[in-house]
Amino acid sequence: MSTTAKEKILHAASILFYNKGIEATGINSITNKANVAKMSLYNNFSTKNDLIASYITIRHQEWLDLYAIQENRAKTSLDKILAIFDAYQDHAEFNYENGFRGCGLLNAAAEFSANSPHRVAVKKHKEEVESIIKRHLSHLTQDQNKINELALMVSFLLEGSISRAGLEGSSHKVTAAKVLTKKILEKEIINEK
Structure with missing residues (x-):
C-alpha cells in the first residue's frame, strides 16, 4: 500500500x-x-498551525489506541486503571530516533501560550485520561468525592511519572507509579469493602 x-x-x-x-x-x-x-x-x-493540530490529534489517538489494547487485556476495574500506566509505558518504550523525551503532548503544550488552541487540545487529552480513570473508579466505589479525589491523585502520579521518565530516558518511574497507585487504590477502596 x-x-x-x-x-x-x-x-x-x-x-x-x-x-x-x-x-x-x-x-x-x-x-x-x-x-x-x-x-x-x-x-x-x-498553515503550520493546521499541521500542529493534526499532530496533537494523532498523538492523542495513538495513546488511546495503546490504551485500548491494554484495557482489553485487563480483567478488573483496578486492572483497567493500572493499564493506563501500561499505555504510558508503551509510549515511553517506543523506539524514538533521539530517545524518549517525555510526553509528546506535554512537550508540545509547553511551547504555546496558556489559552492557545494547541494547548487547550492537550488539556482536553489529559482530561479524557482523567475521565477514563473516573469511569473505572466508579465501578469500585459510589462515593463521587472519593472518585474525584482518587482520579486526580492517579492522574498526578501518572503525569509525574511520565515527566520523570522523560528526564531519565527510562520508563522505570512509570512502573513505580503504577505500583504505588495499586497500593493506594487497594487501601482506599478495595480493602474498605
Missing part, C-alpha cells in the same frame, strides 16, 4: 516535532524529511 503525501508529511512532522520541538522545526525540515515538495505540504495543510 502506497503512502500519501499527507501521511508522509504527518509522519515526518511527528518525528521532528517530538525530537526537536515544534517551534524549532521549520517547514523545509518537514518537507525534506518527508521527501515531498513544499507545495505538497500546503496542498494538505493550509
